[in-house]
């Protein structure tokens with residue numbers, strides 16, 4: 001089989017829109033991450049439209065957006081893994097800012113590079129790329145009528161100042177379309193409100209929403225790729241209106257079919273304050289696997305999937321057995337995940353249990369605890385009464401700290417003994433189940449980190465039910481641990497146990513199956 005060289009980022013330069021999807025699919029064989037697709041104005045052979053007339057321009061732009069919508073839908077269905085970014089011609093006089101991803105290869109349907117470089121399509125890219133490889137991708141039937149023409153000058157922006165809002169989490173083709181429309185309809189500036197704080201409160205899998213700063217950067221990069229020179233103002237918003245109801249110079253609002261009502265509410269608010277109404281452009285929704293394409297779906301897709309993290313805190317010397325650190329807040333479902341992993345053949349090291357063992361009567365840790373917390377801690381057998389100890393430490397951060405300082409080193413020793421025992425038994429995979437592994441700084445004892453979680457409120461409810469605690473006590477316990485977001489940020493695998501056990505198990509299966517590919521590489 002012939003060897004195909006892969007490039008991370010490339011551009012596809014086509015002579016026409018005929019066979020566009022097929023050409024992009026073929027080009028995708030050479031490109032692994034990002035594919036830029038410069039598209040001159042859609043050829044419209046039957047039209048003798050005067051493009052400087054505002055209504056006609058609006059119609060052309062609207063039909064272009066519809067065209068993009070179909071394209072993005074097809075890309076999503078056929079090549080879902082590839083980040084395909086459509087580029088429109090740069091306005092004359094605009095500084096051609098570099099693209100956010102450097103183009104390594106041009107895949108072109110022009111037979112040679114000089115024809116490619118002379119084409120109207122290439123002109124969209126020409127000043128935005130450095131050196132690159134060239135691949136000729138023959139196109140069989142090109143009708144002359146549909147060729148991109150030199151005269152296809154793009155007139156962008158039938159409005160001056162556009163505004164758009166959204167969470168823009170895990171950007172997908174639906175966002176691309178919304179932002180493409182924003183970039184196309186405005187000729188001067190574009191205001192983007194990015195949801196944060198209370199607006200994220202009720203989102204499913206809110207814990208997996210990308211950090212605000214990251215979302216803002218991605219939106220900015222995409223808009224700058226599509227429309228360099230457009231003045232951008234990307235702001236965080238904490239209510240559904242943001243600056244759309246205070247900025248006087250805005251003249252159009254871009255919404256999706258889903259957010260149309262919110263857009264109309266913006267106009268009502270503006271009317272109440274005596275401000276001009278915004279022209280509302282409604283963009284179609286792009287269908288995904290389950291009806292519509294959504295960020296919730298994208299967040300769901302992360303569950304159980306391995307992701308690289310900086311290796312700094314992980315075990316430096318890779319050796320058998322391979323150690324998974326499984327952590328998660330109280331009532332995060334960690335124990336049932338560990339049990340399921342045990343049923344799949346993993347050797348489970350339960351650190352809660354090692355903790356109890358570490359201060360059995362007569363051990364050095366037992367004596368240190370009695371010295372530090374007093375004999376009131378002991379039950380009628382002279383053993384440490386964990387219920388009393390829990391009541392003391394979970395309502396007093398300093399006391400919890402003291403307990404940890406005494407107990408963690410002893411648990412760490414017992415854990416190492418268990419790993420050595422697993423090695424003796426020829427075990428391949430150990431799972432260290434430790435509720436506060438990250439707080440204890442034990443990441444350097446494991447090869448990868450799996451984090452189990454449920455939204456905090458669910459954790460509190462589960463804890464109240466399981467341990468018969470008051471809401472306040474349950475809250476105290478949960479807040480004595482690192483929060484979900486901090487743990488998830490460091491996780492190689494994230495598992496959410498919010499739904500039925502079967503769904504949790506599916507996530508575990510997925511993480512477990514891919515685990516062996518990583519172990520083989522050791």
Ligand SMILES: CC(=O)SCCNC(=O)CCNC(=O)[C@H](O)C(C)(C)COP(=O)(O)OP(=O)(O)OC[C@H]1O[C@@H](n2cnc3c(N)ncnc32)[C@H](O)[C@@H]1OP(=O)(O)O
Nearest residue numbers: 329330331351352355386389390407434435436437440480
């Ligand atoms: C680094 C580690 O993760 S080691 C494993 C955790 N153990 C420790 O940190 C040792 C200190 N803790 C203890 O000695 C005991 O947990 C006590 C005395 C506080 C409570 O004992 P018990 O009432 O029997 O509860 P148990 O040990 O089963 O732990 C109950 C919950 O407390 C939480 N918890 C345990 N230790 C800690 C701690 N140091 N800080 C915060 N939360 C903790 C766990 O999340 C656990 O929840 P889970 O059962 O949903 O996983």
